[in-house]
Amino acid sequence: MMERTPAAATRTRGDRRSAFDRFVEWAHLRASQAPMFVTCMAVIVLWLVSLPMWSDLKEWQAVIHTVAAVVTLLLVVLLENASRRADEAMQEKVNVLAEALAALMTSSAADDPELREAVRTLRDAVGLEERH
Template structure:
């Protein structure tokens, strides 16, 4: 019986991502584009020109540092989540390619015994990232 990869099973089941995972994907898409950079640069510019409205320079500095720190923490968490899922997807694709290559090597192994050993090592390497 043919073993189906995790990716193939996911495709058959449709999009089973959680609302959070879809949100993370959209957030990653938005923050990696130029408009987001310009919005951030605009906020910094507004902060700079707001200096005369603040009576205390230290409070003015704390305001931007607090907002920037909170925003940075949220973005790091979202982008790390997106990065982890992208790494897992890439690894699954590599595993599928390795499995297909091992099957191809097995079909030609009758003519080359060394090829059978290489196919075995390749199969042993599939899923290695989960064992380490």
């Protein structure tokens, strides 16, 4: 089982992300903004304008396909990493909220067996998330 660090504790320790994680966050931010779209459009326009410079039409097409494939592969890897980290952060927040709700329900469940059962179910659900 993975050891869980409370979210508040990770914020007080500062930025302990790896250089790759910081790069992924930077790339994710840049890839999701208008300048990236404009850059892609500029590459396509330059590619279209370059047609007269190529003697072979198949080579001209291969250039854009290769560039697009490489950029797509890199962006998919970076964006999947960013998405995974965002999912993990969201799950941590949901787990913290569920634990707080379970604690609140426990304090009110002394005389209510139905509420005690709901607390047990909630704690079991949170426990399942910890194992993933």
